[in-house]
Amino acid sequence: MRFYSSRALDNLIDSSLSHYEINFILLEVLGRTLEDIRIKGISAWEVERIEPYLQMARRYPVEYIFKKAFFRNLVLYVDERVLIPRNETEQLVDIALHLIQERTPDRILEVGTGSGAIAISIASESGKKVFASDVSPDAIEVASMNVRSHKTQGRVLLFVGDGLKAVDGEWDLIIWNHPYVLPQEYEDLPPKVKVEPAVALISTPDALVDFLREGMKMLSRKGVILLESAPRFIERIKKSFPDIRVVKDLYGVERFVLLERR
Ligand SMILES: C[S@@+](CC[C@H](N)C(=O)[O-])C[C@H]1O[C@@H](n2cnc3c(N)ncnc32)[C@H](O)[C@@H]1O
Known part of the structure; x- marks a missing residue:
């Protein structure tokens, strides 16, 4: 069941990551975008899943984490x-x-x-x-x-x-x-x-x-x-x-x- 968690969302936005990086992670891990989360909310389980990637992405490019780049x-x-x-x-x-x-x-x-x-x-x-x-x-x-x-x-x-x-x-x-x-x-x-x-x-x-x-x-x-x-x-x-x-x-x-x- 989804619930709106504004703190979890703030954590995403407050991070040192760009909109592009956050969306990259959300799409790869949850198949969702930041815009979709703003509208529909995010579950605690989803936050748990993306958190390690958000941490990693503070010091390491998202493209290397997921071994993928769009060109x-x-x-x-x-x-x-x-x-x-x-x-x-x-x-x-x-x-x-x-x-x-x-x-x-x-x-x-x-x-x-x-x-x-x-x-x-x-x-x-x-x-x-x-x-x-x-x-x-x-x-x-x-x-x-x-x-x-x-x-x-x-x-x-x-x-x-x-x-x-x-x-x-x-x-x-x-x-x-x-x-x-x-x-x-x-x-x-x-x-x-x-x-x-x-x-x-x-x-x-x-x-x-x-x-x-x-x-x-x-x-x-x-x-x-x-x-x-x-x-x-x-x-x-x-x-x-x-x-x-x-x-x-x-x-x-x-x-x-x-x-x-x-
Ligand atoms: C700025 S990167 C460009 C990579 C790729 N073409 C791109 O646009 O994403 C420069 C590339 O030139 C290669 N390179 C550096 N010195 C070189 C040289 N003397 N001869 C051939 N390739 C070289 C690097 O290994 C690197 O892959």
Whole structure:
């Protein structure tokens, strides 16, 4: 029997968790939303069931607790071996799909695929073949689980590789959601973010510019490099490549960079 427990509800709302995290837990454990609980109440038994998860989620990402992340129309397996795909990156896929429609690239490469979120989305939404690498063999293991579960084995071709060292030939589209936390910023990140792999978070603007110099040499005549980045990195890129195009994210922050072969 359900009864309305305002104290239990307050406990949920008062916690340090976001609305998204609370709903994630409620849906996974009880199959209910916070809105539904506000209207219909919550039983003591239900509170007992969700409490350990709420506690855990204060120091650990909900996506890792339930080994699951939502990205565009995909449900992806994730664990500590990969970065949890972010909302902004859904927009990166929109830009990539637009470029694919406009330029019909044949050779597409995603560097640093992590869970495979970008490559799998592009392959399943455009029907194109995507080569996808990561420097972390652990990440490639996770990505291959996701490639199999989304039945994109023939279209997402995974391999371990550092930057562009493992590839040759010309590419029409090179995509990288690169790590964009500076080494000196890492210590100050919230503990919950530091659970994610450091290799997926930390980089330097100079390392990125080296990657871009290499990438520009590997672009075909109609080729483009598309990055998800951060303002400090973008400032540095502009110094070496003044002709870049920058697109803002939905929060108005300079986030996506397009570089074409000159
Ligand atoms: C910000 S995460 C992006 C993960 C995934 N593409 C996404 O958007 O959710 C950066 C990824 O780049 C990988 N990475 C870092 N340095 C790399 C390098 N030198 N070469 C290839 N991949 C690298 C990391 O392992 C990580 O998976």
